[in-house]
Amino acid sequence: MKEKGILLIISGPSGSGKGTVVGELSKDVNYALSISATTRKPRPNEENGIHYFFKEKEEFKSMIENNQLLEYACFCDNYYGTPRDYVEGKLNEGLNVILEIEVQGTFQVKEKYPEAVLVFLVPPNIKELKSRLVGRGTEDVETINKRIKRALEEMEFLPKYDYVVINDEVDFAVTKIMAVVEAEKMKSFRHLSLMETFKGEI
Numbered sequence: 001m002k003e004k005g006i007l008l009i010i011s012g013p014s015g016s017g018k019g020t021v022v023g024e025l026s027k028d029v030n031y032a033l034s035i036s037a038t039t040r041k042p043r044p045n046e047e048n049g050i051h052y053f054f055k056e057k058e059e060f061k062s063m064i065e066n067n068q069l070l071e072y073a074c075f076c077d078n079y080y081g082t083p084r085d086y087v088e089g090k091l092n093e094g095l096n097v098i099l100e101i102e103v104q105g106t107f108q109v110k111e112k113y114p115e116a117v118l119v120f121l122v123p124p125n126i127k128e129l130k131s132r133l134v135g136r137g138t139e140d141v142e143t144i145n146k147r148i149k150r151a152l153e154e155m156e157f158l159p160k161y162d163y164v165v166i167n168d169e170v171d172f173a174v175t176k177i178m179a180v181v182e183a184e185k186m187k188s189f190r191h192l193s194l195m196e197t198f199k200g201e202i
């Protein structure tokens with residue numbers, strides 16, 4: 001049987017560079033990026049089915065009612081959720097599945113998948129975070145301020161994550177996350193069946 005992939009959750013303050021880092025990571029053939037559903041309106045560069053599945057509130061509600069979401073949460077006035085089937089399918093194919101989600105959703109997934117690996121991506125400092133959010137140019141000042149306030153609240157969850165990766169340079173951050181996944185794959189608890197397999201081979 002094919003070894004299951006790692007369920008990799010990446011969270012971190014808005015503007016820390018999650019989308020950028022995860023975009024690079026998902027270019028690797030061993031990784032599959034889960035596309036979330038959201039009630040947020042698309043940004044000018046965003047396409048339905050590529051960046052998100054953009055939904056009306058009613059549609060999102062019906063996904064919840066039909067148990068189609070692995071987790072969901074409200075973040076800065078919009079709903080976001082992870083479609084369940086894609087995640088389970090890709091893990092069974094042996095791919096590492098990336099969820100780029102906020103903190104509340106992370107702990108819902110951790111309850112269902114205790115073996116998930118939790119990475120918290122942070123900017124080098126708050127000044128850089130602000131400048132990245134402003135530089136991205138996708139939100140108005142009021143929304144940026146809301147997201148910075150939420151960023152500070154989210155930092156409180158840092159100790160609950162398995163790893164912290166500082167996103168100073170995108171390439172370094174990607175290399176560090178890949179190193180985490182490779183090490184996680186060797187954790188003994190993921191290989192307990194080897195004991196029986198080896199006995200059976202005698």
Ligand code: ADP
Nearest residue numbers: 014015016017018019020132136167168169170
């Ligand atoms: P998030 O998904 O966490 O909200 P983004 O990936 O959209 O963040 O990144 C926010 C902005 O910061 C974008 O304009 C992106 O190009 C830029 N950015 C991301 N990572 C870095 C980095 N390591 N150095 C400089 N700018 C970065």
Ligand code: 5GP
Nearest residue numbers: 036037072073075080081082100101102105
């Ligand atoms: P953005 O609006 O910047 O794309 O995303 C806002 C926040 O929602 C980010 O912290 C992002 O990680 C999070 N997010 C995106 N998709 C999901 C999801 O499916 N579930 C949860 N819980 N959070 C998500």
